[in-house]
Amino acid sequence: MPQDTRAKQEFPELGFYMLPGDALDSCDALAEIQAAEAMGIGQAFLGERPNRKEAGAVCGAAAAVTDSIGITLGVTNINTRHPTLTAGLALTVQSLAGGRFTMGFGRGVAVAQEIMGLKPVTTAELEEFALIMRRLFRGEIISDFDGPTGRVPILLLDMTLDEHLPMALGAMGPRTLALGGRCFDDVILHPFYSDETVVRSVHAVKTAAEQAGRDPSDAAVWSCFVVVSDEVPAELALRKTVGRLATYLQYYGDVLVGVNRWDPDVLARFRADEVVARFLAPIDGTASVAELEHIGTLLPDEWLAPMGAGTPAECAAAVRRQIDLGCDAVLMHGATPAELASVIDAYRQITATAGSG
Numbered sequence: 001m002p003q004d005t006r007a008k009q010e011f012p013e014l015g016f017y018m019l020p021g022d023a024l025d026s027c028d029a030l031a032e033i034q035a036a037e038a039m040g041i042g043q044a045f046l047g048e049r050p051n052r053k054e055a056g057a058v059c060g061a062a063a064a065v066t067d068s069i070g071i072t073l074g075v076t077n078i079n080t081r082h083p084t085l086t087a088g089l090a091l092t093v094q095s096l097a098g099g100r101f102t103m104g105f106g107r108g109v110a111v112a113q114e115i116m117g118l119k120p121v122t123t124a125e126l127e128e129f130a131l132i133m134r135r136l137f138r139g140e141i142i143s144d145f146d147g148p149t150g151r152v153p154i155l156l157l158d159m160t161l162d163e164h165l166p167m168a169l170g171a172m173g174p175r176t177l178a179l180g181g182r183c184f185d186d187v188i189l190h191p192f193y194s195d196e197t198v199v200r201s202v203h204a205v206k207t208a209a210e211q212a213g214r215d216p217s218d219a220a221v222w223s224c225f226v227v228v229s230d231e232v233p234a235e236l237a238l239r240k241t242v243g244r245l246a247t248y249l250q251y252y253g254d255v256l257v258g259v260n261r262w263d264p265d266v267l268a269r270f271r272a273d274e275v276v277a278r279f280l281a282p283i284d285g286t287a288s289v290a291e292l293e294h295i296g297t298l299l300p301d302e303w304l305a306p307m308g309a310g311t312p313a314e315c316a317a318a319v320r321r322q323i324d325l326g327c328d329a330v331l332m333h334g335a336t337p338a339e340l341a342s343v344i345d346a347y348r349q350i351t352a353t354a355g356s357g
Contacts, residue, residue, distance in 0.1 A: 008068040010040025011347070013323065015072070015222065015331040016340060017045050018062065022285055023052040026061075033062045035337040037069040039344050045074040045104075045188075045331055056089045063097035071097055074188055074331070075106035075170040078129040079118050079148035087136045087157045090165055102186060105129070106170030109251050121148055123175045130167060130183045137165045168222075172259050177201055181208025181219045188222045190256065191333050192245055192306050195325055197260050198223060202326035220329060223322040226307035227332040229315045232339055235289055240334045241304060242296040243284030246276070250283060262303060270298045308332075312342035316350055319343070 016036055018029040033044045044062060048055040055073045062071050071093070078086070090103040107121050125148050132155065135142055139162055142155040168186035171177045180187035187205045189198065206216040226244070228237045248256055249270055257267045270276055275294050279286065283295065296304075308318035322330045332340055 009042035012042035013329040014041050015043035020334045026052045029058050030065050037066050043070040045072045048076045059093045060096050070100045072102040073104045075104040077108040102166040102168050104168035137163045177204040178208035181205040182212040186220045189224050191224045191226050198325045221327050222329045222331045223327040224331045224333050227315050227335045229312050238292045239284050242292050246283040246295050313346040315343045316346035
């Protein structure tokens with residue numbers, strides 16, 4: 001049975017995203033994960049996109065050039081591959097990684113699913129799919145499966161298997177958070193969560209785990225936390241903060257605003273703005289600096305506040321605070337290892353001081 005090797009890393013509680021945003025060169029992922037491993041970061045995540053970020057290819061290559069850092073597909077969708085191919089991807093990367101791989105799923109962005117001709121995924125389908133993956137990794141044969149990809153007469157991966165596949169779930173709403181607590185090893189929260197939302201989300205996951213008869217510590221909660229230090233150039237920082245939040249508000253603003261209990265009237269004014277309204281493509285990747293500066297005036301300070309900003313030391317303290325709020329780990333969102341180097345150095349000093357105290 002594959003063993004979790006994350007404990008070999010100096011900071012198993014820290015993660016980063018390979019190829020943040022739109023990737024120009026898939027090979028960048030290899031240099032990034034090797035740098036992160038050398039820095040002591042415990043986990044590398046990949047958010048799958050069809051443009052140079054296909055999950056099996058990138059995660060497999062990342063596994064081949066590393067020895068100890070964990071690799072999480074965070075996330076893909078349950079309705080974009082045949083279930084057997086999804087399980088096969090997980091098994092193959094798990095084999096390449098020597099047990100360091102976690103397979104992650106999410107509900108998906110509605111507009112992206114619609115463009116691909118796919119139906120929305122329900123919470124019940126996510127739960128059933130997770131249980132199917134568990135059974136396939138136990139070597140079971142599953143007959144007459146009727147799931148989001150259609151009816152399948154037989155599902156079979158390998159009858160000799162008897163393994164536990166670590167699985168992660170990207171979760172926002174209360175039902176999905178509860179599902180994470182019941183069925184998944186890791187739950188990945190969404191960026192730009194207020195402190196109150198983080199605390200409430202962690203409680204939802206841990207409570208559901210306990211109610212399902214699990215040890216709450218077996219459902220680890222990852223804060224997905226934007227980190228942009230003052231070492232990042234101003235224009236790039238603007239895209240990683242204002243641009244990124246604006247893009248989320250573009251595509252599923254109602255959900256994010258609802259989860260954070262923000263004012264929906266502010267979202268309505270944001271959407272009605274003539275600059276925002278003319279964007280069909282993601283704002284963070286296509287807006288000019290002037291447009292981003294204008295859009296920034298539409299966003300309340302409290303909406304942009306949930307992030308690590310300022311000096312590397314201030315960013316490191318903000319990262320640590322996510323753990324103080326109850327999260328088990330922190331996925332430092334939108335930053336490459338090069339952009340995180342000074343933050344990790346500062347985090348090392350914080351943890352050393354805490355340990356000596």
